[in-house]
Amino acid sequence: xxxxxxxxxxxxxxxxxxxxxxxxxxxxxxxxxxxxxxxxxxxxxxxxxxxxxxxxxxxxxxxxxxxxxxxxxxxxxxxxxxxxxxxxxxxxxxxxxxxxxxxxxxxxxxx
Amino acid sequence: xxxxxxxxxxxxxxxxxxxxxxxxxxxxxxxxxxxxxxxxxxxxxxxxxxxxxxxxxxxxxxxxxxxxxxxxxxxxxxxxxxxxxxxxxxxxxxxxxxxxxxxxxxxxxxxxxxx
Numbered sequence: 001x002x003x004x005x006x007x008x009x010x011x012x013x014x015x016x017x018x019x020x021x022x023x024x025x026x027x028x029x030x031x032x033x034x035x036x037x038x039x040x041x042x043x044x045x046x047x048x049x050x051x052x053x054x055x056x057x058x059x060x061x062x063x064x065x066x067x068x069x070x071x072x073x074x075x076x077x078x079x080x081x082x083x084x085x086x087x088x089x090x091x092x093x094x095x096x097x098x099x100x101x102x103x104x105x106x107x108x109x110x111x
Numbered sequence: 112x113x114x115x116x117x118x119x120x121x122x123x124x125x126x127x128x129x130x131x132x133x134x135x136x137x138x139x140x141x142x143x144x145x146x147x148x149x150x151x152x153x154x155x156x157x158x159x160x161x162x163x164x165x166x167x168x169x170x171x172x173x174x175x176x177x178x179x180x181x182x183x184x185x186x187x188x189x190x191x192x193x194x195x196x197x198x199x200x201x202x203x204x205x206x207x208x209x210x211x212x213x214x215x216x217x218x219x220x221x222x223x224x225x226x
Contacts, residue, residue: 008151032212043202043217044154087153091213098167099144099215101153 003027004090006102014110017078021105023088024070033064033071034089038104044087047073078109113137115218117203123224129191132221136184136205143180144215145188146202154202160186193225 006023013019025033033050048055050062050071061074075082088102116135124130136143141162146154157176159167162183171178175194180186190197200222204215 004153034214043219045217046214049212049214099156099159101146101155103151103153 004088004100004102006088006105010106010108012108013078018076020074021086022070022072023102025090027092030090030092032091035073036087036089038085038087080109083107083109115203115205115216117218117221121222124193125226126195127192130193131187131189132201134186134203140205140207142206143186144204148200195225198223198225
């Protein structure tokens with residue numbers, strides 16, 4: 001089992017739809033969490049950090065559930081430009097600092 | 112502000128040949144990472160530097176891969192000899208710790224094809 005797991009998708013949604021992705025992590029010592037976005041043949045770029053209290057940035061909302069060891073990303077009012085791969089990233093400090101990337105969830109937003 | 116710079120952007124070599132990648136991190140970022148990303152997968156860490164010290168190279172295939180970060184700024188990653196399975200995108204990232212959080216910024220990557 002991978003330390004960070006995501007549904008690979010693809011998620012195919014129409015413009016304006018709301019879509020949610022989950023990511024589970026297995027190491028309870030994980031300390032910080034992020035969502036990155038990666039466009040085709042481009043490098044990953046930070047979308048948002050995920051805070052324990054949950055956080056929102058425009059149409060994007062990220063939440064963390066430490067008890068169940070998952071994080072989520074909600075995208076409201078999807079745009080064509082949201083089409084990308086969304087990577088879940090977990091940092092853990094014990095056993096040596098590690099950054100672990102999920103394999104990503106692909107999103108296609110259609111007109 | 113300039114981002115992470117990598118070169119070359121693309122490299123095609125024959126198996127058993129050597130290859131080297133170069134990375135210049137964002138100014139002021141002490142931590143530098145090299146990742147390998149295969150198609151359909153997330154980036155996998157190869158090595159992490161804090162200044163000039165390699166603090167995590169546990170996933171670097173040391174029989175053929177080597178890296179250095181002289182003077183704690185630029186870094187090079189070398190493969191010798193390259194194998195077919197080394198075909199991937201090699202990403203360099205640098206990070207800065209602020210308020211207890213470390214955000215990584217990636218370069219555009221070097222796309223390697225081994226024939």
